[in-house]
C-alpha cells in the first residue's frame with residue numbers, strides 16, 4: 001500500500017512504530033494531490049510548505065513523546081473551518097482572500113492531538129447544496145467517475161478521501177452534507193449529535209443544526225477523530241460537560257448479534273428511490289440479519305414534514321448568520337457604491353452565488369413580521385414532533401438502518417432544479433432536525449451502464465450514543481457479502 005492510501009489508524013500506527021516519518025507521509029499526500037487533483041479538484045488551496053513544516057515539527061516532537069493520538073497525521077479541512085493563517089473562503093467569492101485570524105476549537109483539538117492541517121477542500125458555497133456545484137471557486141469531480149458530482153456540501157472532503165488524496169478529512173453536516181457525499185465517494189462519514197462537537201470557529205450556516213464530523217476510510221478512523229473533536233467547549237454553550245466515552249473501547253468485540261435494528265417504513269416506500277440503492281440497502285439489511293441482528297419495523301410518522309421544516313428553519317438561520325457579510329465587517333466590498341445602502345446591496349449581490357441568495361430570500365421571508373408564526377413558529381413546533389418520533393423509536397431499537405440518499409452520484413449539470421436537488425437529503429434531514437447521530441458507511445456498488453458507483457447505508461442512533469453508533473458501524477463494516 002502506498003503511503004497516501006493509508007487511513008488515520010494505519011498512519012498513526014506506522015508513525016508511532018517509526019516505519020515512516022510525518023514528512024514522508026505528508027510528502028506522499030502532496031505528491032498524490034499534485035498528480036491527481038488537476039482532474040478531481042478536491043482542494044481549493046494547499047499550503048505545502050506550511051504542511052511540511054508542521055510535519056517536520058511532529059517528527060521532532062516524536063523524539064520526546066509518543067503519546068499523541070494523531071501526531072504527524074495530515075488531514076484535509078473543509079474550507080469553512082478556521083485554521084489560523086490559512087484561507088477560509090467557504091467556497092464563496094464573498095470571502096476570497098480572507099485569512100483566518102484564529103483556530104476553530106476543533107482545529108485547536110486536532111493540533112493538540114498532533115494532527116497536521118494539510119489543505120483546504122472545496123464545498124458548496126456556505127455549505128448550501130448537495131453536489132459541490134454551488135462552489136463559487138471551482139468544480140470537484142467524483143473520483144469514481146469524473147463526469148459525476150462528489151455530493152455535497154462536503155464534496156471536496158469526500159472526493160479527497162475517496163480518491164486517496166487525503167488520509168482523512170473534516171466536513172460539516174447541517175442536513176446531510178457529511179453523509180451524502182460519503183455515500184457518493186465510498187467513505188465513512190459521521191455526523192455527531194448536535195452539541196457533541198464545538199461549532200466555535202466554524203462558519204455558521206444554520207446554527208441549530210450544524211455539526212463538524214470526520215470523513216474517513218474506516219469506522220476506526222472515524223472513532224479516532226471523533227474522540228479528538230468531541231467534548232465541552234466554553235466557546236459553544238451547546239456542548240455539554242459530560243465526559244466523552246472512549247470510542248475505541250466501545251467498539252471492542254463489536255458484533256451484530258442481538259442488535260435491534262429499526263427499519264422506518266416511511267424511508268422505504270418512497271417514490272424516486274433508485275432501484276440499485278434499494279437493492280443495496282436490502283442486501284445490507286439481510287446481511288445484518290444473517291449476522292444475528294433483530295429487525296423491527298418502526299414508524300416515524302412525521303417524516304413527511306421534515307423537508308418542509310428544514311427548508312424553513314435552515315434558511316431562516318442562514319439569513320441571520322449571513323447578515324454579517326455586508327462588505328464592511330466582512331468580505332467582498334463592491335467598488336461601485338455611492339452610499340451605504342448601495343454598498344451593502346451591491347457587495348452582497350456581487351459576492352454571493354444564486355443558491356445562497358435564494359436561501360437568504362427564503363429565510364428573511366419566513367422570519368418577516370406577519371409570516372413568522374405561520375412559517376418559522378410552526379416549523380419549530382413540527383420539529384419537536386419529529387424529534388419525539390425518534391425518541392419513541394429509540395425506546396424500542398438500538399439503531400435505524402436507512403438509505404443515505406435516494407440515488408448514487410449523478411452527473412455534473414444533471415440536476416438543474418433546486419427542488420430536485422433538495423430531495424437528496426430526504427433521509428438525512430429528519431435526524432438532523434432531531435439532533436441525533438448518524439453515519440454513512442460504504443455498502444456496495446450500483447451498476448450504472450458500465451460504471452460502478454458507490455452507495456452507502458445510514459445508521460442512526462439516539463443523541464449522544466456515538467458509542468453504539470460506532471460499535472454497530474464497526475460490526476457492519478466487518479460483514480462479508482454486504
Ligand code: GLN
Pocket residue numbers: 127128129130152153172173174175176177178205314425
Ligand atoms: N443539502 C442540504 C442543503 O443544501 C444540506 C447541506 C448541509 O448539510 N450543509 O441545505
